[in-house]
Amino acid sequence: MRALFDAIANALEAEAGAGEVLAATLQAESSEFARLNAGRIRQAGRVERAVARIRLVQGDRQAFHQVTLPGLDAGDDAVRRTVGEAVSALRAAVLDGAPDPLLDLNRDPVVAVDEAVAAPFDRSAFVDTVAAAAGDADLVGFCAAGPVARGFCSSTGSRQWYARPRVSFDWSIHLPPDVGADAARRAVKAEWSGAAFDPVAVAAAIARSRAQAAVMGGPTRRLAPGEYRVLLSPRALADLLEMLCWGGFSARAHRAGQSPLARLAEGRAALSPLLSIDEDLAAGFAPGFQSDGYPRPRRIPLVRAGRMGELLVSPRTAREYGLRSNAASEHEAPESMRVAPGALATRDAMARLGTGLSVANLWYLNFSDRPACRITGMTRFACLWVEDGEPVAPVEAMRFDDSLYRILGEHLEALGDTPAAMPATDTWEARSIGGLEAPSALVAALRFAS
Amino acid sequence: MSGPIAQPRPPSPGARVVVRVVEEHSESLRVRRSLVQPFEASTDRGAMVTVWRRHGVGYCATADLGTESLQRAAESADGWARLAERHGVFDGIDLLALLESGALAPDRPDLGEPLPPRAALIDLLRAESDALHPDPRIVSWSASLRVTRHEQQLFVDGAPRIERSHRFVEPNLEATAVDGAMSQTRSLGGQYSGFTQQGGFEVVRASGLLGGGGRIAQEALQLLAAPECPTGVRDLLLMPDQMMLQIHESIGHPLELDRILGDERNFAGGSFVTLDLFGRYAYGSPLLDVSFDPGVPGEIAGYAADDEGEAARRVWLIRHGILQRPLGGGLSRARAAARGVALEGAACARAVGWHRPAIDRMANLNVEPGDTPFEGLIEGVARGVLMRTNVSWSIDDARNKFQFGCEWGQLIEDGRLTTVVRNPGYRGVSATFWRSLARVGDAATVQVLGTPFCGKGEPGQIARVGHAAPACLFRDVDVFGGEG
Numbered sequence: 001m002r003a004l005f006d007a008i009a010n011a012l013e014a015e016a017g018a019g020e021v022l023a024a025t026l027q028a029e030s031s032e033f034a035r036l037n038a039g040r041i042r043q044a045g046r047v048e049r050a051v052a053r054i055r056l057v058q059g060d061r062q063a064f065h066q067v068t069l070p071g072l073d074a075g076d077d078a079v080r081r082t083v084g085e086a087v088s089a090l091r092a093a094v095l096d097g098a099p100d101p102l103l104d105l106n107r108d109p110v111v112a113v114d115e116a117v118a119a120p121f122d123r124s125a126f127v128d129t130v131a132a133a134a135g136d137a138d139l140v141g142f143c144a145a146g147p148v149a150r151g152f153c154s155s156t157g158s159r160q161w162y163a164r165p166r167v168s169f170d171w172s173i174h175l176p177p178d179v180g181a182d183a184a185r186r187a188v189k190a191e192w193s194g195a196a197f198d199p200v201a202v203a204a205a206i207a208r209s210r211a212q213a214a215v216m217g218g219p220t221r222r223l224a225p226g227e228y229r230v231l232l233s234p235r236a237l238a239d240l241l242e243m244l245c246w247g248g249f250s251a252r253a254h255r256a257g258q259s260p261l262a263r264l265a266e267g268r269a270a271l272s273p274l275l276s277i278d279e280d281l282a283a284g285f286a287p288g289f290q291s292d293g294y295p296r297p298r299r300i301p302l303v304r305a306g307r308m309g310e311l312l313v314s315p316r317t318a319r320e321y322g323l324r325s326n327a328a329s330e331h332e333a334p335e336s337m338r339v340a341p342g343a344l345a346t347r348d349a350m351a352r353l354g355t356g357l358s359v360a361n362l363w364y365l366n367f368s369d370r371p372a373c374r375i376t377g378m379t380r381f382a383c384l385w386v387e388d389g390e391p392v393a394p395v396e397a398m399r400f401d402d403s404l405y406r407i408l409g410e411h412l413e414a415l416g417d418t419p420a421a422m423p424a425t426d427t428w429e430a431r432s433i434g435g436l437e438a439p440s441a442l443v444a445a446l447r448f449a450s
Numbered sequence: 451m452s453g454p455i456a457q458p459r460p461p462s463p464g465a466r467v468v469v470r471v472v473e474e475h476s477e478s479l480r481v482r483r484s485l486v487q488p489f490e491a492s493t494d495r496g497a498m499v500t501v502w503r504r505h506g507v508g509y510c511a512t513a514d515l516g517t518e519s520l521q522r523a524a525e526s527a528d529g530w531a532r533l534a535e536r537h538g539v540f541d542g543i544d545l546l547a548l549l550e551s552g553a554l555a556p557d558r559p560d561l562g563e564p565l566p567p568r569a570a571l572i573d574l575l576r577a578e579s580d581a582l583h584p585d586p587r588i589v590s591w592s593a594s595l596r597v598t599r600h601e602q603q604l605f606v607d608g609a610p611r612i613e614r615s616h617r618f619v620e621p622n623l624e625a626t627a628v629d630g631a632m633s634q635t636r637s638l639g640g641q642y643s644g645f646t647q648q649g650g651f652e653v654v655r656a657s658g659l660l661g662g663g664g665r666i667a668q669e670a671l672q673l674l675a676a677p678e679c680p681t682g683v684r685d686l687l688l689m690p691d692q693m694m695l696q697i698h699e700s701i702g703h704p705l706e707l708d709r710i711l712g713d714e715r716n717f718a719g720g721s722f723v724t725l726d727l728f729g730r731y732a733y734g735s736p737l738l739d740v741s742f743d744p745g746v747p748g749e750i751a752g753y754a755a756d757d758e759g760e761a762a763r764r765v766w767l768i769r770h771g772i773l774q775r776p777l778g779g780g781l782s783r784a785r786a787a788a789r790g791v792a793l794e795g796a797a798c799a800r801a802v803g804w805h806r807p808a809i810d811r812m813a814n815l816n817v818e819p820g821d822t823p824f825e826g827l828i829e830g831v832a833r834g835v836l837m838r839t840n841v842s843w844s845i846d847d848a849r850n851k852f853q854f855g856c857e858w859g860q861l862i863e864d865g866r867l868t869t870v871v872r873n874p875g876y877r878g879v880s881a882t883f884w885r886s887l888a889r890v891g892d893a894a895t896v897q898v899l900g901t902p903f904c905g906k907g908e909p910g911q912i913a914r915v916g917h918a919a920p921a922c923l924f925r926d927v928d929v930f931g932g933e934g
Contacts, residue, residue, distance in 0.1 A: 034530075035908050037713050041538040044530040045509030046523075047805050047909070049496070063489040068496060071514025089491065093477075096568040098486035127533050140716040142908035172716045185720065185848055256590035257628035258635065268631050320483075363719075366844045368855055369873055369932035371633050376853050378846045380719075397846050399853060399877070403933065427909035450851060450877055450928075 001028045001050065001149045002115070004069060005161055007076045008052055009153035011083035016155035021057040022087060023105055023158070025291050026050060026151035029431050030072055032121045034143045036171070039134035041127065048072045049430065053291075054083060055105070056090035062103050063094040104315035104325075106293035109157030114288060118165035118196035121145035129199040133206035134173075137213070140187075141171025145197060148431050152293045160295075162287030164433070168193045168425045169202060172381060173213040186216040186394055189235075189361050189381040193423050212382065221385045221393040227445040229356030231349055231386070234420035237441045239362035240404065241277070241337060243375055246367070249279075249302050250332035251311040255321050260373040260404070264308045269373075269405045271306040272412035276340040278302060279312065285423060285435035286335035290314070294327040302334065306409070335434035342415025344442060349416060351389040352442055357398075358384045358391060368401055376401040376449070402447040416440035451601045451615075456517040457608035458499060458524035465528050466549060468500040469520070469605045470612075470757060472804040476598035479571055481579040483591060486572055496804035501527040502545050506535030511805040542788045548758070548780045549606055557614040557754035562650025565619075571595060574660065581663030582625045587674065588667055589628045595654065596620040596643075604759055611759040618750060618914065619653035620646040620902060623662055627670040632934075634673035634872055636666050636857055640839050642903040644691050646914070647748040656748075669858065672870055679859045679874035679931030685834035685888075686876055686927040687827055690897035692856050693817060694917035695840040698904065700880035701733075701740055702812035702915070704849035705767060706906075707778025707795060709810075711785055718906050719847030722881055723773070725791040731773040734884030739818040740768035742777065742796040749916035750900030751813035755797060758808050762797035767815070771885075779810050802911040809907050814900075814916035820890025827889050827923050834862035835929050837874045845880075853877045859931075873932030883924065891920030 005026055012022040028050035035043040050069040055062060065086040070078050126143060149163035170191035190209040192202055232240070247253030248261040263269035279300040281288055288296050292315050301309035312328035329335065344352060357379070365377035379398045384391040403409075416439035423435035451473055458467050478490040496513035501524055508530025510523040534540065565571065575593040582591035597619055604612035622645070623638040638659060639645035645657035654660065688696060703709065704721040712720060723731075744752045744762035755761050758780060766774045778786065779799030786793050799808040828834070842855030859874030860867050900916035 031909075033909050035713070037539055037711070037715075041506075041530075041534040042713055043507075043509075043807055043809075044534060045500075045511065045807060046526050046530070047511045049511070049513060049805050051494075061488075064491070066490075066492040066494075068494045068513045071512060071516075071519055073519075074514065086493070090489075093489045093491065093568065096572065097489050098572075100486075100488055102485070103488075123529065123533060127537055131537055138712075140712060142716060144909065170716065174712075174715060187715065189716070257626040257633035258590065262633070263631055266631070363847055364844045366842045366855075368842055368844075368853065368875055371631060372933040374933060376842070376844050378844065378851065380847050397848075397851065399844075399846070399851055401853065428905065428912055429910075431909075449853070 001072055001147065001163060002161065004028065004050055004072055004074060004079065005151045005153065007079035008083060009159050010076065011080045012153060012155040014080065015084055015087045019058060021105065021107060021155055023055045023154035023293060024052045026052050026149065027430055028072065028149045029146065031144055031146045031431055032123060034126065036130065036139060036141045039131060039137060039139040054086045054090065056087060056094055057103065057105055058094055060099040060103060061094045061097060062100050063090045063097060065090050102316045102319045104292055104319055106158065107156045110160055110293065110295060112160045112288065115161060115163040116165060116195065121167065121197055125199055126197055129203055130206065133203040137210050138174040138176065139171050140174060141169060143167065143169040144427055144431055148433060150287050150433060152289050152291065154293060158293050160289040160293065165195045166193065167197045168423065170425055173209050175213060175216055185397065187381050188212045188216060215384065215391060216382060216394045218393050220396050222396045223398060223448065225448050225450055227447050229353055230443045230446045231353040231356065231358045232441040232443060233360045234438045234440050235422065236359045236362045237438045238422050238436045239365060240375065240407065241339065241436065241438060243365050245333040249312045249334055251313040251321065251323055252317040252332055254311060260367055260370045261308065262371060265311065271303060271405065271409045273305045274342055274412055274415055275306050275408055276304055278338045279334045279336060280338040281336055283336045283338050283421065283435065283437050286433055290327050290329045296327045300326055337436045339419065339438040341417050341419045341439045344414040344416045344440065346416060346418050349440060349442065350386060352414065353386055354389060355387050357395060358386050373404040374402065375404055398448045399450045400446050401449040407443055407446060411444040412441060413444050414442040451603065452495060455497065455515045456520065457605055458520045461501060461525040461528040464503055465531065466502045466546060466607055467524050468502065470498045470804065471603045472496065473601045474598060476596055478596040479575055480592060480594040481575040484579050484583060486576065494803065498801065498804045498807065499523040499527050501531045502549060503531045503535050504544060504546055505540045506531040506538050507545055508534060509807045539785065543784050548784060551760060551780065557612065561617045563652045565597060565651050578623055578659060578663035582623060582667045584664065584667050585671055587627045587629055587671060588625050590626040591667065592624050593663065594622050604757065606759060612755050614753060616648050617650065618646060618648055619650065621654050621657045621659040623659060623666045625667045625670040627674045629674050632674060634670055636670035636673060637839065638662055638666060640691060641841065642901040644694060644899045644901055646750050646900045646902055647898065648750055648752060649748050653748065673858065673872045676870045676872040678934055679835060679871040679929060681930040683926050684929050685831045685862065686924045686929060687834055687836040687862060687921060688924065689836065689838035689921050690899060690919045691839045692837050693919035693922055694899045695843055695854060697815055697817055697917050697919060698915065699843060699845045700849060700852055700883065702815045704880060705777045706810045706812065707776040707782035707786060710776060711782060714906065717908050719849065722848040722850040725786060725789065727773055728775055728793055732771050732885065733768050733773045734771045735887040736771045737820060737887050737890045738768055738771045738884055741765065741816050741818060742767055742798065743814050743816050746814055746816065746898060746918055749814045749898050749918060750914045751916040756799045757801045758799040760797040760799065765796050777810055777812050779808065782810050800913060802913050806909060806911045811906065811913050812915050816918040817920065817922065819893045819896050819920040821892050822889045823892050824895050824921060827891055827921055828862050828867060829865050831862045831865055835874055836860045836862055836867060842875065850880045852880060871931060874929065876927050876929045878927060886925045886927065887922055888925045889923040891922060895921040
């Protein structure tokens, strides 16, 4: 993929005409995908794809054309042809538009390489490992393996490259149907990720999740709507915080009246002083450059002891609203959030919860009142009723509907002392990069609506 | 479609090769805050090579359409197919038999009225953008249009099976008004572009984009000043641009046969519907008729054959309230049959592009009109709320317990539409909600809508789905508003 990136950079330098600047961002992957149902292969294959978003700047005008490169091994000539066709189309289109006063592109010749490699993925080893570890358990899962890469290059000499090998395997263990009428929904979820597939570690993780699934076997409890104490796992807290990527820290969303954290930024509301969140590239989830070619700061404080820290400001938003850019990505969403841990020891967490709900996963979150940062969603997978610090029964899926200003504000009692790293596993148009690091959270009251 | 490609040979004895070539080109125009945004285009072309064996299947997708590359892709796909034969979910299923059905299905629908030149379209959007900003309380506004040409060919054993050529048109307007700590957003088709259809410029006109900027802005300002939607049990009148979401989440997804078979339990979830319910389960009131209809003119997910080559036709999913059949393509139906449940389905095995394999998707899923004119839907309703344009959606992993919110609400009091209310929302349970369907609007209340943003599958796929529906009245629903 690195050779492909270099070929694109060379093509941009060759194609740029007088008075023109060309730039491109590259998104590439060579992925093995395996989808499992009942511990067996349901759908598996390989996808090789590289997409370049080519940008033409002519004076004060610009236009973009995203093209799929003709294969990861495309040679210089094929790449030059693809880039050349896109640039020709852009030259025709850019005149139909208008001058763009918000145009901002880093023309410095920044060269940076952040690359790691690992052993290739062994399909048979994966299938055999999972089959043996799952045994007769109803394991449903998905594995995505292989390198992912991002790049930025320009005709002015910039070449910034980020590539990581990654294996992401997440699965759920479902109880057999004879356990109860709603058995199909009694399950535990787990995830494993690494640079290369590790059969020993994955087998051990599957064994742990099978043991955890046994806890879900007793009679379920149905709770009445109301407020309950909850212990959110790191994954469940991450599920909540990922909602803030929908404009919560975006300077543009704040100016556009579409941020769920507008009241926090304006000082009309506050979160708990226990809560501090950084956008922190040191977590290694995301590259150190953004789509306009600017190097990103290593760390940006987003929330400081419950108060709004810095907003994410892209170069374009900075020009639009007269702000100072902090080289945020185009979408101004955090890619590498890190929540500062608290003092709640994992071994003490259930005792501190006392009586309430232990929530492993949340599901299908959405804003029910965005200005109030009110979020609704469901519990999913292992949600347990706890009495006096001991889990006593799985709980039927519950809907919560509550404001984050309460959940992580006045009702946040403690954060765990052991954060978990959770690389993004989304594969919508391409495999995601990014991720989040968060601890567990003890919340005095969460409103359940149904 | 660009030039022909060389078809790969079967990579090993017993293997058969299916190649799906997809090419898409899109152009996006947008005027935001009265500023013309940079032109954005996208060109994507590649091939999905699938190898089918008697009891296993695998795939490999590549954008290198050269002969050697496609042959390597077939060999890679065969490797997964062999593993699936050894340890897959296909025991007892003759997968090769699935390739026998279907004949060449050319699918070249009318592409509609020609679109004006790019510069003229930008002028149209600029005019609407200006109309979207009549008041300084409107702090964000935009007018946008995306046009996508999609072409696809499917080859089975080297012989053509599908030829498809579609054009999708996606217009939208949006305005956000702010006053102090309150903000309200109003849009033309919702945040997921509900007016997307196949066709040409007639789609733009039908959407209401032309001349719609002023109305959208005024409605955003009206919502800003409106009281919160009240909380309590009321009758609920859903307009088509909320019905589409209601159909999608609480009929479409639960009826997907791959979900019922458990494929999505680790991701998008399962379904409260089980294999034994088809043909007898009362999904809704007797007024509920739901069709899978690939032939509605202009509806976004219409096609002659699905992405595995099965010819598509209109079928009933729910008739007079009774569940008839799932949304299941050929492979899912074969798997259900292997479990001893023979079901009729729909030609709905679909993939979003060359880089994703086909799974069960809902395509065009429509609620059929009744005979009640709009006035009759509110007549006699003592306490109700009309809601339109989805803004919030959440449903449990069995597609049962849901909570949805809308941009626009209006109270119904003693048979009359009265006060506009903001942040309207409602909760329910799919298994019982449709049984509270009390009145179904006539054909005059129907809108043909659709969205390019339905997510499902591992790896993920964001698909185009169509939903045509009339306005519908539901009894005794839990409604609520925002916090103010």
